[in-house]
Amino acid sequence: MSTVNSDEQAATPSAFARRRWVLPAALVEDMYPQARRADGRSRRTGRDWIVDFTCFLLAVGVGLLTAETLDQEPHLSDALRLADQVIGALACAAVWLRRRWPVGLAVAMVPVSLLSATSGGAALVALFTLAVHRPFRYVAWVGGAGILVQPLFYWMRPEPGLPYLASLLIGLLLTAAIVGWGLLVRSKRQLLLSLRDRARRAENEARLRAEQAQRLAREAIAREMHDVLAHRLTLLSVHAGALEFRPDASRDEVARAAGVIRESAHEALQDLREIIGVLRAGDSDDQGRPQPTLAALDDLVAECREAGMEITLADRVADPAGVSASVGRTAYRVAQEALTNARKHAPGTEVTVSVAGAPGEGLTLSVCNAPPVGEVPPVPGSGQGLIGLTERATLAGGTLEHGPTPEGGFEVRTRLPWG
Structure with a gap:
């Protein structure tokens, strides 16, 4: 310009x-x-x-x-x-x-x-x-x-x-x-x-509209970078910290942590390449892998379980294929960010992921973790993840609530429209 x-x-x-x-x-x-x-x-x-x-x-x-x-x-x-x-x-x-x-x-x-x-x-x-x-x-x-x-x-x-x-x-x-x-x-x-x-x-x-469109595109890419890379980099940080604080870990535990670190680094690099490709192309719809939807929630939970998290998934969705792509992607990002926060701030605790809904009733998703046990290793964070989730839910026509539970844990709950 x-x-x-x-x-x-x-x-x-x-x-x-x-x-x-x-x-x-x-x-x-x-x-x-x-x-x-x-x-x-x-x-x-x-x-x-x-x-x-x-x-x-x-x-x-x-x-x-x-x-x-x-x-x-x-x-x-x-x-x-x-x-x-x-x-x-x-x-x-x-x-x-x-x-x-x-x-x-x-x-x-x-x-x-x-x-x-x-x-x-x-x-x-x-x-x-x-x-x-x-x-x-x-x-x-x-x-x-x-x-x-x-x-x-x-x-x-x-x-x-x-x-x-x-x-x-x-x-x-x-x-x-x-x-x-x-x-x-x-x-x-x-x-x-x-x-x-x-x-x-x-x-x-016209110049102001172009600048506004450019700014909105940059904000969308920034949110996508946070949602995609924060999950991968958190895995790297948690497992690298575990190796640092547990030098007496067994060979199998070290090998599993190293495998998670390698896989997470590979996925983070691949996601970063795609986002940079979008920036160079100037159109976020031209390149990149298909965006995740609600159907990818099982893969996300499985990936977190392989990383050592204890997750209970309660999936009571009547027709997962009927959820629109935008609503399903929003629900996936909420679950991804909530699991990332649980892994950072309450490692080793049990996490419950509940998703339910039907056409005409809406889609409800909650991620709740138990209170952390012992001292939690410090993990850097920007504090903008929950703000971004609230904005995503609002743009999708839904609501998002988060806060501590009476037992001392933390819960993130969102309700999204399902027409």
Whole structure:
């Protein structure tokens, strides 16, 4: 997972270089935060430069067309005509500041457009920029102020060859069209940003789901390692400890303990190879021996008896073949862990394994050992076995109880559903 993320980050600069020039600066900064300048200002992309130059040319073009009509206003003196054109030129130059101060430029253009007819193009560009880059409330205030001054402007500067109402109607329609166009562009940008955020959230959710699935798989493998290897390694520890504490044991006892140690070590290595194979394959269902079920309980008891345990098995299951694989495997693991704990903490005591049940009544399994006699050799343990058994039983839809018996022994009892 970390390798993929690092590869994506390494590929970001090249992807950014390929397509940032065709995107607005707002989208580029959202997708690539490293594109923002150190002072916090936006970097103009190639597209932004083209748009800004086009807006400047439009403002200049409208100003030049308006300047030609100034000669048709006889009440204007030459000084007023010159002042009108100078103000219009300054307004066109101010168009280059529209990205940095969209609100200030749009507000300033309201009185400027009232005084200078040649600044009308720059005022429309400023209003369009405000609609694109700022929320609608700014557009409403500035656009409303511009609409209110238009009747005064056309009364002071009547349009040659057009009635007053026609000039006013054209001005209002032009303002509404510019505002609508700006709002459309803004809505498209917001749509792109929302789609980008949605895709980013989907990627994050997919990554989190993959990590969760990986974590659950690892937990399942860890539980399986505990259930499988703890039983084998406990046999090794118990019999090795017996050889250590009983140097005077007979040849037959030593040979039997050595055989159990050899067999347990062989089985533990085989189980470990299978689990490592599952980890390498990435799928716990592709490799490994068939998982044990309730039918393997007799083999488990026989194996423990060969290791020297005294076990009484009371099997009163009406139809063992009718038990589902998941329930049977859970019952087997409970019995395996309980027998392992009995061998570790109460060696040499008698253990009773009782299993009973029928379809519709459920499956009940209990493992009870007598209190230990004498001093018990210390055997290391994590204390997580019973917690794992409780979780297994809960996931299978059953319950598990454990604790000391009134006689001083210990009992593990589980009840599992059998539909």
